Structures are given as C-alpha cells and as structure tokens.
Amino acid sequence: MFVRVIVDAPLAQPLEYLLPAGGDPREEATVVGRCCTVPLGRRRVVGVIVETCATPNIATDRVRALDAVLHDVAPLPPLWLELTRFAADYYQHAWGEVAIGALPPQLRVPPGPRFVAALNKLRVRATTATGQASARCELNAEQAAAAQAIAAARHFATFVLFGVTGSGKTEVYLEAIARRLAADPAAQALLLVPEINLTPQLEQRLQARFPGEMLVSLHSALPAGQRTAGWLAAHEGRARIVLGTRLAVFAPLPRLALVVVDEEHDPSFKAGDGVRYSARDLAIKRAQLADVPVVLGSATPALETWFHAAAGKYALLRLRTRPLDAPRPSAASGAPADWPQVSCVDLRQHPPAHGLCAPVAQAVRETLARGEQTLVFINRRGYAPVLACEACGWLSTCPRCATFAAFHKPDRTLRCHHCGWQASLPRACPTCGNQDLAAVGHGTQRVEETLQMLEPAARILRIDRDSTRRKGTAAQAFEAVHAGDVDILVGTQMISKGHDFRRVSLVVVLNADAQLVSHDFRAPERLFSTLVQVAGRAGRSGLASRVLVQTRYPRHPLFAALARYDFEGFATDQLAERRAARLPPFVGQALLTAQARSMDSALSFLAAARALPAADGLRRFDPVPMPLARLAGVHRAQLLAEADTRAELQAGVSRWLHEVRDLASRTRPRPRWQIEVDPAEI
Ligand SMILES: [Zn+2]
Ligand SMILES: [Zn+2]
Numbered sequence: 001m002f003v004r005v006i007v008d009a010p011l012a013q014p015l016e017y018l019l020p021a022g023g024d025p026r027e028e029a030t031v032v033g034r035c036c037t038v039p040l041g042r043r044r045v046v047g048v049i050v051e052t053c054a055t056p057n058i059a060t061d062r063v064r065a066l067d068a069v070l071h072d073v074a075p076l077p078p079l080w081l082e083l084t085r086f087a088a089d090y091y092q093h094a095w096g097e098v099a100i101g102a103l104p105p106q107l108r109v110p111p112g113p114r115f116v117a118a119l120n121k122l123r124v125r126a127t128t129a130t131g132q133a134s135a136r137c138e139l140n141a142e143q144a145a146a147a148q149a150i151a152a153a154r155h156f157a158t159f160v161l162f163g164v165t166g167s168g169k170t171e172v173y174l175e176a177i178a179r180r181l182a183a184d185p186a187a188q189a190l191l192l193v194p195e196i197n198l199t200p201q202l203e204q205r206l207q208a209r210f211p212g213e214m215l216v217s218l219h220s221a222l223p224a225g226q227r228t229a230g231w232l233a234a235h236e237g238r239a240r241i242v243l244g245t246r247l248a249v250f251a252p253l254p255r256l257a258l259v260v261v262d263e264e265h266d267p268s269f270k271a272g273d274g275v276r277y278s279a280r281d282l283a284i285k286r287a288q289l290a291d292v293p294v295v296l297g298s299a300t301p302a303l304e305t306w307f308h309a310a311a312g313k314y315a316l317l318r319l320r321t322r323p324l325d326a327p328r329p330s331a332a333s334g335a336p337a338d339w340p341q342v343s344c345v346d347l348r349q350h351p352p353a354h355g356l357c358a359p360v361a362q363a364v365r366e367t368l369a370r371g372e373q374t375l376v377f378i379n380r381r382g383y384a385p386v387l388a389c390e391a392c393g394w395l396s397t398c399p400r401c402a403t404f405a406a407f408h409k410p411d412r413t414l415r416c417h418h419c420g421w422q423a424s425l426p427r428a429c430p431t432c433g434n435q436d437l438a439a440v441g442h443g444t445q446r447v448e449e450t451l452q453m454l455e456p457a458a459r460i461l462r463i464d465r466d467s468t469r470r471k472g473t474a475a476q477a478f479e480a481v482h483a484g485d486v487d488i489l490v491g492t493q494m495i496s497k498g499h500d501f502r503r504v505s506l507v508v509v510l511n512a513d514a515q516l517v518s519h520d521f522r523a524p525e526r527l528f529s530t531l532v533q534v535a536g537r538a539g540r541s542g543l544a545s546r547v548l549v550q551t552r553y554p555r556h557p558l559f560a561a562l563a564r565y566d567f568e569g570f571a572t573d574q575l576a577e578r579r580a581a582r583l584p585p586f587v588g589q590a591l592l593t594a595q596a597r598s599m600d601s602a603l604s605f606l607a608a609a610r611a612l613p614a615a616d617g618l619r620r621f622d623p624v625p626m627p628l629a630r631l632a633g634v635h636r637a638q639l640l641a642e643a644d645t646r647a648e649l650q651a652g653v654s655r656w657l658h659e660v661r662d663l664a665s666r667t668r669p670r671p672r673w674q675i676e677v678d679p680a681e682i
Pocket of ligand 1: 389390391392393394429430431432433434
C-alpha cells in the first residue's frame with residue numbers, strides 16, 4: 001500500500017511513500033491522520049499521512065519507503081486535516097507547512113528512542129485541576145438571553161457578543177460553555193484570547209467555575225513539555241476546555257462543541273510571521289467545519305465583523321448595561337450609565353509644558369486630592385522618540401533601520417524599537433561635537449518624570465515593556481495598582497487590557513494624534529478600539545469619572561463618537577468611507593513583500609512579478625517601499641493586489657504565485673519574498 005504524506009516544505013502536492021507491509025491490516029485502515037517519519041532527500045522528517053492509494057502517481061520503483069508510523073499518537077481527525085488544508089489554500093502556503101507548524105514543537109522532530117516513555121509521562125502530568133468551586137455569578141437578563149441563544153444553537157452559527165468592558169461578556173462565555181459541556185459529557189470548548197498575560201486570570205475563573213474538569217492552556221510561552229501535554233490532552237479528548245492564544249485555533253479537538261474568541265478585534269490574532277493566518281477567521285471556519293456555534297466577543301468589533309453583523313450574516317447579541325449600573329435606563333446612544341465623561345483639551349489653545357497642558361495637570365492634581373487614581377496613557381515607550389542636535393540638525397537614527405533611535409533615560413541609551421539595536425548615549429553630537437543634545441517628543445519615561453516634578457508626593461508607577469521586562473514584574477505592578485498603592489499609573493497599551501482598576505476616576509490620553517493622521521486606513525479603527533478600552537478603565541466603582549484627550553483635532557468625529565460610546569455610528573461612518581474608497585471588507589487584498597540588500601533589487605523583483613500574467617479579476621498596484629523601508633539592514637518593498645471578492649482573490653493569487661515562485665527561482669541573487677492574504681497593515 002502507498003500513502004500520501006505532507007511535510008514541512010513548500011511543496012504543491014503531498015509526497016508519496018510505500019507503507020511497509022507486515023503491519024496489522026486493521027491498523028493500515030487507520031493510518032490516515034497519523035504522524036510518521038519519512039526520508040526527504042538526505043534527511044528524516046516528520047510528516048502526516050493524509051491519504052492511502054493503491055497506485056502512486058510517480059513510478060513505483062522511485063517511491064521510497066516510509067520510516068515509521070507513530071502509533072503512540074492518535075490519528076489527527078479528518079476535520080483537523082480539513083482545517084489545516086483550508087488555511088494552507090487560503091493563506092497561500094503548502095499544506096504541510098501549516099499542518100506540521102500547528103503541531104507542538106516536540107512532535108515536529110523525528111522521535112528519539114525514549115519518545116514513547118516521555119509521551120506517557122506527559123499524559124500523566126496533565127491531570128484534572130482541582131479548583132475551589134465558586135458561587136455561580138447571577139446573570140442579568142441580557143447576559144442570560146445571550147448565553148441562552150448561544151447554548152441553544154444546534155448547528156454552525158456566528159454570534160457577535162457586543163458589550164463594553166465590564167458588561168460581563170466573560171460570564172456569558174462561561175455560562176454558554178457550562179451548558180454545552182453539561183449537554184454532552186464528552187464535549188469540548190475552545191476559548192481564544194489575544195494575549196498570553198490574559199490567560200492566568202481567565203484560567204483561575206475557569207477552574208473555579210468548572211472544578212473537576214480538565215482545563216489546558218496553550219500558548220507559545222509554555223515550556224515544551226507542558227505544551228505537548230496540553231495538546232495531547234486536547235487531542236485525546238481528556239481536556240474539556242482549551243484556553244489559548246492564536247496558535248490554539250489549531251489544537252485538535254475531536255468533540256468540539258463551542259468556539260469563543262474573546263476581544264476578537266485584537267490585532268494579535270493575526271500571525272506576524274510564517275503563515276500569516278488570522279486565528280479569528282480560522283476559528284469561524286473551524287466552527288463551520290465542525291457545525292458548532294462560534295462567539296466573537298468585543299466592545300469594539302472589527303469592522304469586518306461588524307459588517308457581517310449589520311448585514312445579518314452574524315447574529316448580534318448586545319450587552320448594554322454593566323453589572324454596576326444603577327437601574328436607570330442606559331443612555332440612548334448605547335453608552336452604559338457609568339460611561340466616563342470624555343472631553344478634548346485643545347493643544348493649540350493650551351500649549352503643553354513638558355508634554356502636559358495646564359487643564360490636564362490641574363485635573364491630575366484634583367484627582368490626587370480626592371484620593372483617587374489617575375491613569376495616563378501614551379502609546380510610546382522610552383523617554384523621547386528621538387534625540388536632536390539643534391546646532392547642526394543631527395537626529396538619532398538606527399544604523400540598521402530607516403527609523404529613529406529612541407532615547408532611554410534610566411540606562412542612558414539610544415535604542416531602536418524595531419530591530420533591538422542599542423548603544424550608549426553619545427556625549428556630544430557625532431557630527432559637530434555640540435554637547436547640548438535635546439530630547440524631542442515624549443515617551444512614558446518622560447511623562448513619568450514630568451508628573452513626578454509636578455506632584456512630588458504622588459506615588460507614580462510606569463508600566464511598559466521596559467519596566468516589566470523581568471518575569472513577574474508586570475503582575476507585581478498591577479497588584480500594586482489594585483491594592484491602591486499607586487496614585488498615578490503611566491503606561492502604554494499594556495495598561496489598557498483586561499485589568500480592573502477600581503479607584504481610577506481620571507484617564508488622560510496623550511499622543512492620540514499620531515494615529516489620527518496615520519497613512520494606514522485601519523488606524524482610526526484601532527485608535528477607537530484602544531480609546532474605548534482605556535476609557536473603560538475609569539468609573540468601574542461608581543466614582544464619577546472623566547477622560548481627557550490632549551489633541552490638536554478636538555472636533556474630530558472619532559472623539560465625539562467616543563464620548564457617546566457610539567461604536568455603531570463610528571463603524572457605520574468608517575464602513576461608508578471604506579466602501580467609497582474600495583477598501584476591505586469591500587475588496588479582498590493580498591500583499592506581496594520582498595526583502596533584498598538594496599531597495600532597487602527589492603523593487604525590481606516586485607516590478608517583474610507585477611508584469612507576470614494573472615487572472616483578470618486580480619488588480620495589482622505599483623511596487624513601493626514599505627512604510628519601514630529598511631529593517632535590520634534589509635531593504636523592504638511591497639506590492640498590493642486586490643480583487644472584488646475573496647474567492648476571486650484566492651484563485652487569482654494562487655495562479656499568480658505559481659508564476660512568482662518560478663520567477664524567484666530564476667532570479668539571481670535569489671530574492672526573499674512573502675505573501676500575506678488579508679494584510680493587517682499596508
Ligand atoms: Zn550637531
Ligand atoms: Zn533598528
């Protein structure tokens with residue numbers, strides 16, 4: 001008997017091997033989906049058997065024998081094979097690249113002699129968690145109705161659970177999961193979250209809610225053994241709940257009954273390298289293949305998601321009230337009753353001193369005097385984004401990237417936030433010797449310094465990637481905020497996610513303008529979503545609270561929509577703009593990128609690719625340098641392709657890439673290129 005096997009290599013078709021005779025014939029019938037080891041050139045690699053066949057496509061005497069079938073891992077289920085194959089086709093990669101890449105790292109290499117013993121040890125290790133059962137949270141009417149709708153769905157359906165931070169989306173997920181698990185003693189649920197640091201809190205809640213059920217977490221920061229153990233528990237049906245980041249969308253779950261994607265709008269669901277899949281989109285596909293419901297939860301759904309919800313393709317479930325709301329009716333705009341008062345401070349009327357303008361400094365002082373907490377959000381770490389010589393015009397740049405190097409004051413360094421390059425601060429201007437170098441602009445460190453100067457008695461804490469580099473420091477910092485040991489918290493995006501700060505009554509937003517005037521058409525969507533999240537930190541304990549935004553564009557409609565928490569109005573306007581400009585979701589896009597030693601060769605490769613024949617429905621634009629044109633010494637260019645529908649895009653790009661691969665193999669030096677379908681940034 002012959003078998004077709006997929007391996008981790010850019011091959012258009014599975015490879016064919018001879019399955020050595022002598023095995024149990026009943027086993028031969030169940031080899032499809034099994035992991036195996038096969039010879040590939042001079043190497044031995046791991047593959048997955050996807051098909052058996054009586055006669056191979058290539059000459060029988062050229063077919064090599066398969067090394068070994070891995071009988072100690074159950075065959076991967078047909079739906080898993082279908083999902084990985086779909087992802088490969090959709091994102092324009094080889095099936096084997098996606099499938100092998102979706103296995104835990106320990107299963108991606110040929111097994112050594114002690115492999116089976118190691119597997120068995122891992123099976124024992126993943127045992128049932130013994131959490132302390134918590135009292136079930138009482139659901140309000142909206143939450144109960146939402147959970148009921150999800151639990152009652154007998155087939156594939158996509159639900160959008162739309163509700164502001166604190167409206168109790170998690171309770172709805174838990175209730176829906178509980179009902180699905182209770183209805184079928186073998187059922188499994190998959191819960192995806194955007195960030196690793198959100199898993200511990202959720203893990204605790206799940207354990208408390210489902211004592212005695214096995215829960216596993218899957219994310220890239222786990223030790224290899226733990227990840228394999230969790231994966232096996234999911235695959236073997238022992239784990240009832242799988243909680244994970246985007247890679248968990250590929251966990252094999254033979255009895256999948258419900259899929260939940262929390263914060264579905266979050267950009268981290270899109271993989272940034274390798275196969276650039278969207279875990280949110282694949283989660284929907286996965287639910288469709290398994291014919292089970294999927295829930296997409298968000299306070300600011302992705303515009304693509306909202307588009308389908310508005311069109312009725314997805315079922316919209318709203319949570320309008322927060323559990324803490326007084327029983328008065330919520331505002332007509334849809335904002336919860338305790339939504340903070342949002343106002344803009346016009347930077348043209350109130351020129352800032354050291355980065356803060358007077359009304360903001362005043363508000364911070366008043367909040368402090370009331371014994372309440374302030375949260376200052378600025379999405380830029382470091383002290384200043386650039387250092388300048390006012391004598392000759394020198395600016396600190398990264399020697400390896402086409403970008404500035406930021407000034408970090410605590411350790412007196414210049415650092416590139418893109419490639420990681422760093423150097424100690426020059427004593428004088430490298431060009432003219434002037435010793436008076438000036439920090440231009442503001443980052444978290446500088447804002448912290450300003451606040452300390454204005455409010456010397458205040459307890460100020462900064463949370464960004466630099467301050468939380470050591471393991472555990474982030475958790476400690478958040479604990480200090482919860483305990484009330486902090487008066488003013490300064491931080492980046494890190495402070496906007498999933499943390500519940502009880503005594504915050506003032507939120508200050510600095511530097512939102514950078515995103516307001518960005519060239520990326522998704523920038524307003526992201527900014528709105530971030531600001532809703534940041535604003536949602538305020539007023540959760542019933543304190544009258546406010547959000548102050550320092551901006552040059554106080555009349556921008558985005559801020560007015562934020563003030564009313566009018567996501568629907570904002571989304572409707574954005575979608576109208578996208579429709580007029582022919583942007584997603586009204587067209588499908590793919591981005592071909594090239595990296596080379598010079599910009600000329602990157603651009604000329606893309607120009608040659610553009611000249612290749614392609615389907616009529618595929619429009620290809622001129623190649624241009626990427627927004628970050630040089631990264632770590634490599635020049636980068638991009639070419640945008642689009643089509644009116646995703647189907648046309650997929651077919652068109654697939655045929656075109658066939659030609660591009662051929663072109664790349666003929667070009668010297670061999671260019672490096674990638675394709676990204678549904679690119680996150682352009
Ligand atoms: Zn100079
Ligand atoms: Zn750099």
